[in-house]
Amino acid sequence: MSSVRETSxxxxxGVCPDGSDKDRREMSRYLRQFVPAMVAYAMALVVAIxxxxxxxxxxxxxxxxxPAIPIAWVAVVVLSSIRRxxxxxxxxxxxxxxxxxxxxxxxxxxxxxxxxxxLQYRATPWIVYSLAMSxxxxxxxxxxxxxx
Numbered sequence: 001m002s003s004v005r006e007t008s009x010x011x012x013x014g015v016c017p018d019g020s021d022k023d024r025r026e027m028s029r030y031l032r033q034f035v036p037a038m039v040a041y042a043m044a045l046v047v048a049i050x051x052x053x054x055x056x057x058x059x060x061x062x063x064x065x066x067p068a069i070p071i072a073w074v075a076v077v078v079l080s081s082i083r084r085x086x087x088x089x090x091x092x093x094x095x096x097x098x099x100x101x102x103x104x105x106x107x108x109x110x111x112x113x114x115x116x117x118x119l120q121y122r123a124t125p126w127i128v129y130s131l132a133m134s135x136x137x138x139x140x141x142x143x144x145x146x147x148x
Contacts (some may be wrong), residue, residue, distance in 0.1 A: 075124030
């Protein structure tokens with residue numbers, strides 16, 4: 001019977017399937033970069049929403065783009081982590097990204113079709129984004145768990 005720690009390494013902490021010290025160091029490095037980027041994103045999102053309000057005009061419209069800066073940071077962190085990973089993790093990430101991409105494409109097609117009959121909602125892009133990212137994360141965890 002595996003411990004909770006071993007299971008979490010298999011699901012989320014392993015850069016290689018064996019959960020070695022190298023894997024834990026890499027995950028620690030990743031989290032040291034990823035968590036501050038996500039905290040910055042959350043803070044920028046709150047600030048942007050509060051500053052923009054319901055009826056933005058002029059420069060206030062540009063403030064809504066403020067959260068894009070930390071999201072670019074997140075992208076650099078994720079890409080750097082994948083670049084440092086071994087072939088095994090890269091293959092798993094490619095498969096997981098493919099699942100997320102497929103969900104995003106289906107969601108965008110459905111969104112586009114609904115928009116043609118004026119059934120577009122403001123939150124639709126966020127729903128599609130959330131589903132795609134969640135699918136990527138769940139698929140990545142499942143694929144690692146399955147292979148261990």
